[in-house]
Amino acid sequence: MSAPLNRTTVSRLPAELRPAVDPAGLRTRVVHFGLGAFHRAHQAVYTEHAAALSGEDWGITAVAPRSAETVRALHAQDFLYSLTERRPEGNRSRVVGSVVDALALGPDAKAVDALLVDPEVTVVTLTVTEKGYQRSPSTGGLDTAAVAADLTADPAGPLTTVIGRLAAGLAARMRAGAPPISVVSCDNMADNGAVLARVVHDFVRASDWPDRDRVLDRMTRAVSFPATVVDRIVPATGEEDRAGALAALGVRDALPVTAEPYRQWVLQDSFAAARPPWERDGALFVQDVTPYQLTKLRLLNGSHSALAYLGMAAGLTTIAETLAADWGERLVRGWCAELAPTLPAGGPDPLSYADDLVVRFRNPAMRHLLRQIGTDGPLKIPERWLPALRELRTRGANTPFLELALAAWVLSTGRVDAVPALLRGLGAADLAGDDSLTAAVADRLPALRAGRIEI
Known part of the structure; x- marks a missing residue:
C-alpha cells in the first residue's frame, strides 16, 4: 500500500507538487467554520498564496460543524491535502499547506472559544451553506426556534450551531477586551455580510446573558462583517478523485479536492483588523460588492x-x-x-x-x-x-x-x-x-x- 500524505512524505515530492509555503512556519491567525471541499479549494488556497507571497505567517484552523471524521482524517495527514485543477488540457495537482489545525465544533468547543478570544486571531471566515445561518424565512433574521437549545445552553458548553458557537465566542472576546476582529461570510447569499451580522446580533439579543447589551455595544465597534463574493466550481469528491490524487502524487490522500481552474474572490474593504494580503493572489477589494x-x-x-x-x-x-x-x-x-x-x-x-x-x-x-x-x-x-x-x-x-x-x-x-x-x-x-x-x-x-x- 502507498504511504499516506503527511509532512514527512510531502517533503519527498517534487517541488511543483509541494505546498507553496512551509506549514511549519505558519500559526493560527484565521479561524474558519466549515471544513468542506469549497473552503479547501478556495479561501485556503488564497491564504496559502498570500502567506507565501508576503512572507507572513497566516495559518488557518478549520472547524467542522458536523464531520468529526474529516477532522480525524486531516489530523492523520498533518492537515495537508491535495488540490487537483481539472483542466481541458489535463489535470494539475499539488498539495495545499495553509491549514494548521482542525477542530470539531461540539467536542472541541473550548478550543474553538479559546481561538475566538486569542488576540492573534483577527479573521474568522465561514462556508456553512445558506442553511447554516439559521434564518427565519419570514423575517430574514435569526430563527430563534432553530437555535433554542443553544440559547438556553451554557455558552461554555457544546453549542450545536455555528451561529451559537460564533456568537458565544465573539461575546467572550468582547468581555476579554481582545482586539477587533473581522467575520467574513463566504456563502452564496445576497448581502452575506449583513446577513451574518444580523443573525449573530440577534442571537446575542435573544440570549439570557446579563451583559448582552454591553456585548452588543462593543461588537458594533470591534467586529466587522465584510460582504464577499466567492466563485469556484468545486465538485463533490469521489473515489475516482482519490485514485487520481494517488496517481499524481504517489502518496495516499484521504481528503483530495478537485476544482475548475477559474477562481474569484471579491471582498468589501471594511476589515476591522489585520488580514491576509489576499490581493497578492488576485482577490479584489472594493467598497461595494x-x-x-x-x-x-x-x-x-x-x-x-x-x-x-x-x-x-x-x-x-x-x-x-x-x-x-x-x-x-x-x-x-x-x-x-x-x-x-x-x-x-x-x-x-x-x-x-x-x-x-x-x-x-x-x-x-x-x-x-x-x-x-x-x-x-x-x-x-x-x-x-x-x-x-x-x-x-x-x-x-x-x-x-x-x-x-x-x-x-x-x-x-x-x-x-x-x-x-x-x-x-x-x-x-x-x-x-x-x-x-x-x-x-x-x-x-x-x-x-x-x-x-x-x-
Missing part, C-alpha cells in the same frame, strides 16, 4: 441551478453534459440576457460574463453532478431566481427562462399540480398569486415530463 454579488448569484448560481433541474429532467448527469446538449449554451446565454436588466452598474459585463460561464460549464474535465447542484432548492431559489423574477414582472418584461427553470424545479419536487403552493412554500405568496406566471410554469410541465427542453 453588490454588483459582483448580484451578478454571481443571478447569472452564475442562478443558471447553474437552472441547468441542474433542466438537465435532470432531460436525464443528464453533469453540467458539462448539459452544455453538450443542443439547448445548454442557449439556456446560459438566454438566462444572462434575460436577467441582465436586473443587475446594478459597476459589476462585470453580463455578455462577457456569459461567455466565461459557457467556457467554464463546458469544461469536459469537470464532473459536477446535477443532483449535487440541485440540493436545497427551497433555500437557493429564493436568493437566486425570485428577486429578479419579481423585478422583471413588475416591469412587464417577459421571463421565459425563469419560467422554464421554475417548471423544472417543480417537476423535481414531484408536485406538478401544486405550482402556487410550491411558490408559497418559497415565501413567494406574491408570485403564487400571479395567475399568468403560474399558468406559464404549468404549461411547461408536459414537455419537461417527456424529457424535452424547449427553448
Whole structure:
C-alpha cells in the first residue's frame, strides 16, 4: 500500500507538487467554520498564496460543524491535502499547506472559544451553506426556534450551531477586551455580510446573558462583517478523485479536492483588523460588492441551478453534459440576457460574463453532478431566481427562462399540480398569486415530463 500524505512524505515530492509555503512556519491567525471541499479549494488556497507571497505567517484552523471524521482524517495527514485543477488540457495537482489545525465544533468547543478570544486571531471566515445561518424565512433574521437549545445552553458548553458557537465566542472576546476582529461570510447569499451580522446580533439579543447589551455595544465597534463574493466550481469528491490524487502524487490522500481552474474572490474593504494580503493572489477589494454579488448569484448560481433541474429532467448527469446538449449554451446565454436588466452598474459585463460561464460549464474535465447542484432548492431559489423574477414582472418584461427553470424545479419536487403552493412554500405568496406566471410554469410541465427542453 502507498504511504499516506503527511509532512514527512510531502517533503519527498517534487517541488511543483509541494505546498507553496512551509506549514511549519505558519500559526493560527484565521479561524474558519466549515471544513468542506469549497473552503479547501478556495479561501485556503488564497491564504496559502498570500502567506507565501508576503512572507507572513497566516495559518488557518478549520472547524467542522458536523464531520468529526474529516477532522480525524486531516489530523492523520498533518492537515495537508491535495488540490487537483481539472483542466481541458489535463489535470494539475499539488498539495495545499495553509491549514494548521482542525477542530470539531461540539467536542472541541473550548478550543474553538479559546481561538475566538486569542488576540492573534483577527479573521474568522465561514462556508456553512445558506442553511447554516439559521434564518427565519419570514423575517430574514435569526430563527430563534432553530437555535433554542443553544440559547438556553451554557455558552461554555457544546453549542450545536455555528451561529451559537460564533456568537458565544465573539461575546467572550468582547468581555476579554481582545482586539477587533473581522467575520467574513463566504456563502452564496445576497448581502452575506449583513446577513451574518444580523443573525449573530440577534442571537446575542435573544440570549439570557446579563451583559448582552454591553456585548452588543462593543461588537458594533470591534467586529466587522465584510460582504464577499466567492466563485469556484468545486465538485463533490469521489473515489475516482482519490485514485487520481494517488496517481499524481504517489502518496495516499484521504481528503483530495478537485476544482475548475477559474477562481474569484471579491471582498468589501471594511476589515476591522489585520488580514491576509489576499490581493497578492488576485482577490479584489472594493467598497461595494453588490454588483459582483448580484451578478454571481443571478447569472452564475442562478443558471447553474437552472441547468441542474433542466438537465435532470432531460436525464443528464453533469453540467458539462448539459452544455453538450443542443439547448445548454442557449439556456446560459438566454438566462444572462434575460436577467441582465436586473443587475446594478459597476459589476462585470453580463455578455462577457456569459461567455466565461459557457467556457467554464463546458469544461469536459469537470464532473459536477446535477443532483449535487440541485440540493436545497427551497433555500437557493429564493436568493437566486425570485428577486429578479419579481423585478422583471413588475416591469412587464417577459421571463421565459425563469419560467422554464421554475417548471423544472417543480417537476423535481414531484408536485406538478401544486405550482402556487410550491411558490408559497418559497415565501413567494406574491408570485403564487400571479395567475399568468403560474399558468406559464404549468404549461411547461408536459414537455419537461417527456424529457424535452424547449427553448
